[in-house]
Amino acid sequence: MKQLNLRIALSAMLAAGISVAHAQNTDWVALVTGEVKLDTMRAFCVYVSDINNDQYPDVITIEGNATENNLRVYMNIQDPAPANHNGRIFVDVTDASGVNAKPGGGQSRGTITVALADINNDGNVDMVRGNYYHRLAGFTDPGDRCEVLLGDGTGRFTLVPNNGLHELGLVNTIGFSFLDYDRDGKVDLFIPSWFKDYDNNIWTPGHLMKGNGDGTFTDVSAQAGIITPEPMYGSSVVDWNNDGWPDIATAPYCRTNGQLWKNNGNGTFTDVAASAGYNARYMQGDNGQNLCMWSAVPEDYDNDGDMDFFFSLVHGGNDASEGRSAVVLNGGPANNYRLTPDRSLMTKKNPMSSHNGDYDGSWFDLENDGLMDLVMLQGTYTPATDRLYIFHQGPDHRLTDITGDLGMLGAGLRDMHLVEAIDYDLDGDDDLIFCRTGQPRTIQLMENRIGQDNNWTGVFLNAPQGVNKSCIGARIYVWSGGVERVREVYAGRGNASGQQPFAMLFGLGGSTSIDSITVRWPDLQNSTTTVRNPPVNRYLGIGGNGLSVRDREGTGEAVSMKIYPNPAKNFILVQLTDNTIPESVEVYDMTGRKMEDIKAVRSTGSTWYCSIEKLAYGQYCMRVTTKNGSSFTRSFIKGA
Numbered sequence: 001m002k003q004l005n006l007r008i009a010l011s012a013m014l015a016a017g018i019s020v021a022h023a024q025n026t027d028w029v030a031l032v033t034g035e036v037k038l039d040t041m042r043a044f045c046v047y048v049s050d051i052n053n054d055q056y057p058d059v060i061t062i063e064g065n066a067t068e069n070n071l072r073v074y075m076n077i078q079d080p081a082p083a084n085h086n087g088r089i090f091v092d093v094t095d096a097s098g099v100n101a102k103p104g105g106g107q108s109r110g111t112i113t114v115a116l117a118d119i120n121n122d123g124n125v126d127m128v129r130g131n132y133y134h135r136l137a138g139f140t141d142p143g144d145r146c147e148v149l150l151g152d153g154t155g156r157f158t159l160v161p162n163n164g165l166h167e168l169g170l171v172n173t174i175g176f177s178f179l180d181y182d183r184d185g186k187v188d189l190f191i192p193s194w195f196k197d198y199d200n201n202i203w204t205p206g207h208l209m210k211g212n213g214d215g216t217f218t219d220v221s222a223q224a225g226i227i228t229p230e231p232m233y234g235s236s237v238v239d240w241n242n243d244g245w246p247d248i249a250t251a252p253y254c255r256t257n258g259q260l261w262k263n264n265g266n267g268t269f270t271d272v273a274a275s276a277g278y279n280a281r282y283m284q285g286d287n288g289q290n291l292c293m294w295s296a297v298p299e300d301y302d303n304d305g306d307m308d309f310f311f312s313l314v315h316g317g318n319d320a321s322e323g324r325s326a327v328v329l330n331g332g333p334a335n336n337y338r339l340t341p342d343r344s345l346m347t348k349k350n351p352m353s354s355h356n357g358d359y360d361g362s363w364f365d366l367e368n369d370g371l372m373d374l375v376m377l378q379g380t381y382t383p384a385t386d387r388l389y390i391f392h393q394g395p396d397h398r399l400t401d402i403t404g405d406l407g408m409l410g411a412g413l414r415d416m417h418l419v420e421a422i423d424y425d426l427d428g429d430d431d432l433i434f435c436r437t438g439q440p441r442t443i444q445l446m447e448n449r450i451g452q453d454n455n456w457t458g459v460f461l462n463a464p465q466g467v468n469k470s471c472i473g474a475r476i477y478v479w480s481g482g483v484e485r486v487r488e489v490y491a492g493r494g495n496a497s498g499q500q501p502f503a504m505l506f507g508l509g510g511s512t513s514i515d516s517i518t519v520r521w522p523d524l525q526n527s528t529t530t531v532r533n534p535p536v537n538r539y540l541g542i543g544g545n546g547l548s549v550r551d552r553e554g555t556g557e558a559v560s561m562k563i564y565p566n567p568a569k570n571f572i573l574v575q576l577t578d579n580t581i582p583e584s585v586e587v588y589d590m591t592g593r594k595m596e597d598i599k600a601v602r603s604t605g606s607t608w609y610c611s612i613e614k615l616a617y618g619q620y621c622m623r624v625t626t627k628n629g630s631s632f633t634r635s636f637i638k639g640a
Contacts, residue, residue, distance in 0.1 A: 042441045451507070
C-alpha cells in the first residue's frame with residue numbers, strides 16, 4: 001500500500017499542519033479489480049452498502065436489462081490468504097441472499113434499479129427493487145413490480161407482501177430516492193417515473209411513498225402536491241435551502257427543465273425550479289439538441305455551507321455556445337439559494353468527445369485535502385473518445401482533468417456507466433467502483449493510494465430516538481484548520497439510484513486536530529449533537545449522546561472489540577475494551593447463514609473464551625451483543 005519511506009518523509013509536514021499538495025502521478029491510484037476478486041463479475045449498475053453490519057461496504061450489482069436472476073450480491077470479507085492478512089476480497093453470496101425472489105415464486109425479471117436503507121428501523125439495511133422498460137408500447141407485462149425486501153443484517157433479504165410499492169401497478173422507473181420528508185423517524189421514498197408511452201410522448205408523475213416503519217409504504221403523492229407529470233431518469237434528495245427539510249430534485253429526460261420540489265415542512269411540496277434556477281436544459285447541447293439529465297449530484301463542493309450540484313447531462317457539446325455537464329453553484333441565503341450552472345469550472349483535456357454522453361458523476365476527496373474532487377463517466381455516443389474523467393479541485397475551486405496524469409486514460413475505461421465512492425478497505429480514503437454500459441459489462445475498482453498522506457476523519461452515525469436508523473437527511477459539520485466542511489447523508493441519487501455507504505469521510509489536509517464535529521439530526525426538532533476535539537485519522541461513531549464508539553482506526557482494526565488469535569483453531573478470545581459483558585455471541589458463515597450460538601465464558605478480567613471446535617474450516621463472522629444493546633461484528637478464519 002503506502003511506501004514506508006514516503007510516510008516518513010511526510011510525517012514532519014503533517015505534524016506541522018502542512019497539506020500534501022505535490023503533482024499528480026500514476027502512484028496516486030491503481031486498478032485492483034483482480035486483487036479483490038471482482039474481475040470476473042459483470043454489471044450494468046453498481047450499488048454500495050453495508051448489508052451485514054460489519055461496517056465494511058458490500059457491493060450489489062445488476063447485470064443487465066430484463067434478464068433472469070440479474071441481481072448479484074458480493075460480500076466484502078477479509079482475504080483468507082495468509083500472505084494478504086490485511087486485504088479484502090468480494091465473494092458472491094447471491095444465492096443465499098434472496099434478492100431475486102419474486103412474489104408467487106420463480107425468479108424476478110426486469111429489475112434495473114435498487115436502493116438501500118433501513119426501512120423498518122431494526123438496524124439492518126433493506127432494499128427496494130424496481131423495473132424499467134425502455135418502450136411500453138406493445139410490451140407484454142410479466143407481472144414484475146416495485147418490491148420491498150427486508151434485510152436481516154447477515155446479507156439475507158425477504159420479500160414483503162402487500163408492501164404498497166407492488167400495489168402501484170406497473171411503474172416505469174429507473175431510480176429511487178429515500179428521504180424522511182416529515183422527519184417522523186421513518187424513511188419515505190420518492191419514485192421518479194419515466195414515460196408511460198415514449199412513442200406518443202405521454203408522461204407520468206412521480207410517487208411520494210410515506211414509510212409506515214414496518215416495511216410497507218403508502219402513496220401520499222396527491223396530499224403532498226407532487227402531481228405534475230414529467231419524464232424522469234432519476235432523482236436526488238438534499239436540503240437545498242438549509243431550512244432543515246429535505247427537498248426533491250428530479251433528473252428530467254430531455255422534455256422538461258426538471259422539478260425542484262421544495263419541502264414546505266407541513267407534508268406538502270412546491271415546485272420552485274423556475275424561481276430557483278434549477279434547469280437541466282439551461283442551454284442547447286451538441287448541434288442544438290436538448291440536454292437530458294442523468295443525475296443531479298449534491299455536495300457542498302466549495303465549503304461555503306450550502307449544497308451545490310453536479311449536473312450530469314447527455315447530448316452536451318464542447319463549443320462555447322453549447323451546454324454540457326456542469327457544476328451548479330448555490331447562491332446561499334444572500335441570493336435566496338438560487339442555482340447557477342457554471343461551465344467554466346470544469347476543464348477537460350484530450351481526448352474529448354464532441355457529443356457528450358455523461359452518464360454519472362460522484363464527488364470524492366482524492367487526496368483528503370478538504371476539497372471535493374469529481375469523477376465523471378461517459379459513454380455511447382463517440383466510442384473512440386468516451387471515457388472516465390477524474391477532475392481535481394484546486395484552491396480556486398476549479399476542477400481540472402487529471403485522468404491522464406493518473407495513468408487512467410487506457411485500461412479499457414471507456415463506455416462507462418455508473419460510479420460510486422467506496423472506502424472498501426476502511427483505510428480512510430475514498431476508492432472508486434464503476435461499471436460499463438457497453439460490452440462486456442465489467443466492474444472496475446480503483447484503489448486510492450494518496451488519500452492517507454493527508455489527515456482525515458470518518459463518521460458512522462448511530463441514530464438517537466426519533467431519527468431513522470440510516471440517518472438519511474442528517475448533516476455532519478466538521479470544523480478543522482479554520483474551515484467548516486459539511487456533508488449530508490443520502491440514499492438514491494440520479495439515474496439507477498446511485499448508492500453510497502452511510503459512513504461519511506472528511507479530508508482534513510495537513511490539519512492535525514478537529515475543533516468540533518456537529519451532527520444535525522433529521523428529527524422533528526432538528527436536534528444537534530456536538531463532539532469537541534475528537535481524534536483524527538480514524539472512523540468515529542457519533543450518536544445522540546456524543547462520541548459513543550471509536551469504531552475503527554485508520555488500519556481498519558476495531559477499537560472497541562478485539563478477537564484473537566485470528567486465524568484460530570479451537571477457540572477465540574474476545575475482549576471488549578470497555579469491560580462490558582457479552583449477552584450473546586453468534587457466528588455466521590459468509591453467506592449469512594447462522595452457524596450456532598456460542599457460550600462466552602469469562603477467562604480473565606475483560607477477556608472471554610469462546611469454543612469454535614465444531615466449526616468447519618473457512619471464513620466466518622462473529623457478532624457480540626452486550627447487555628446494554630451494543631453490537632460489535634468481526635470476521636475471523638477457522639484454520640487447520
